Amino acid sequence: MEKILDIKDLRVSFHTYAGEVQSVRGISFHLNKGETLAVVGESGCGKTVTAKAIMRLLPEPMPAEIKEGSKIEFDGNSVLDMDEKDLRELRGADISMIFQDPMTSLNPTMTIGKQISESLIIHRGMSKDEAMKEAIKMLDLVNIPNADKRAYQYPHEFSGGMRQRAMIAIALACNPKILIADEPTTALDVTIQAQIMDLIGDLQEKLGTAVILVTHDLGVVADVADRIQVMYAGQIIERGNVDEIFYNPQHPYTWALLQSVPRLDTKNKDVLYALNGTPPDLIKPPVGCPFAARCEYCMGICREAMPEVTVVSDTHEVSCWLKHSMAPEIEVPKVLKRGEE
Incomplete structure (x- = not known):
């Protein structure tokens, strides 16, 4: 195009x-x-x-x-x-x-x-x-x-x-x-x-x-x-087409955004998801990942250096240390999957 x-x-x-x-x-x-x-x-x-x-x-x-x-x-x-x-x-x-x-x-x-x-x-x-x-x-x-x-x-x-x-x-x-x-x-x-x-x-x-x-x-x-790019603290942290962002999100902040959307199958007394903390002060931006202070998967490296861009597919990119080859495996939270609408 x-x-x-x-x-x-x-x-x-x-x-x-x-x-x-x-x-x-x-x-x-x-x-x-x-x-x-x-x-x-x-x-x-x-x-x-x-x-x-x-x-x-x-x-x-x-x-x-x-x-x-x-x-x-x-x-x-x-x-x-x-x-x-x-x-x-x-x-x-x-x-x-x-x-x-x-x-x-x-x-x-x-x-x-x-x-x-x-x-x-x-x-x-x-x-x-x-x-x-x-x-x-x-x-x-x-x-x-x-x-x-x-x-x-x-x-x-x-x-x-x-x-x-x-x-x-x-x-x-x-x-x-x-x-x-x-x-x-x-x-x-x-x-x-x-x-x-x-x-x-x-x-x-x-x-x-x-x-x-x-x-x-x-x-x-x-x-x-057609395409979505997710911004946080003045930076693009993930980008991809609609299917990739909704059905295969890679960044913890994208997971948080998806979990914060109420679902039709939510029960009356279920507690809605809320992301704790506040965005960083952009007068003095953090040295490492801007989402580190609010991320439940934060590692030491996240606070020390900006993550590199990881290419997930030809149309999908993410900036997160969890995608590094030496990062520990984590249990990805349940987000919306195809067929569960």
């Missing part, structure tokens, strides 16, 4: 009164045309910072800083070398983003139709009338009823699910090559979550857009992602 986005050794820091927070610490990955890549991890692991760095939406050079040596290439062009004019053309037209909270991302003083029209006027050179007609079509495409009337309403007149659909319409108005969806189902009830994910999948098929799905919920990505 052809790469559309290539990221190498991305490092992002934030300069605060307490010191330099190393939010993203040397991650590398790629995105192929038309595929869905899920970035999974708990709050604070660097998922959203990575997404915003791709579009250069971080407050640079202060307090955010993308470190020298980082590389972000879109269609062979360096995003980090683009000037403001190039970035304006990139954002919306080539790469669009659905932000986490639509209520704070939408402009409360502008109608929904006008907010969609803006990008069409800027990137596709449409007149105001043409842009509004196209905006109504986009609202209809994302299954908002009475789109011709809703286009002239304000964000506060929309429900949470409809605001999220409006955000998707804005993001897809110019038919971008990449859509970054940052927690697109946060604060929505389960039925609306399913509708939003189905909608993104349907639009992806129709438009051929590549998707980066940022989420903390593995349940959300199970049916939509």
Whole structure:
């Protein structure tokens, strides 16, 4: 498959009164045309910072800083070398983003139709009338009823699910090559979550857009992602296709994420799994594995040195000392296996 986005050794820091927070610490990955890549991890692991760095939406050079040596290439062009004019053309037209909270991302003083029209006027050179007609079509495409009337309403007149659909319409108005969806189902009830994910999948098929799905919920990505990469403390600790991550996970943190998802066969009085401890302080990141302090399988070497990347298969990699040839054998906890759904 052809790469559309290539990221190498991305490092992002934030300069605060307490010191330099190393939010993203040397991650590398790629995105192929038309595929869905899920970035999974708990709050604070660097998922959203990575997404915003791709579009250069971080407050640079202060307090955010993308470190020298980082590389972000879109269609062979360096995003980090683009000037403001190039970035304006990139954002919306080539790469669009659905932000986490639509209520704070939408402009409360502008109608929904006008907010969609803006990008069409800027990137596709449409007149105001043409842009509004196209905006109504986009609202209809994302299954908002009475789109011709809703286009002239304000964000506060929309429900949470409809605001999220409006955000998707804005993001897809110019038919971008990449859509970054940052927690697109946060604060929505389960039925609306399913509708939003189905909608993104349907639009992806129709438009051929590549998707980066940022989420903390593995349940959300199970049916939509092609590949999954698990982040922890600013690093990618495991990556693989959906079957490999769900049915053959290799990292203790991935095991913890899978065990924390409630199962349908859980009995009424069963205790739900909880991961103890807190993520490390990224002002002073640990020398060894960042998960060592919370890992029940931690060995001495885990605290002393970063684990090497172990290739499990052509599409599956993990960074864990348990995969070393000299590591002791352990009993892997029971995680979801094929046929047990």
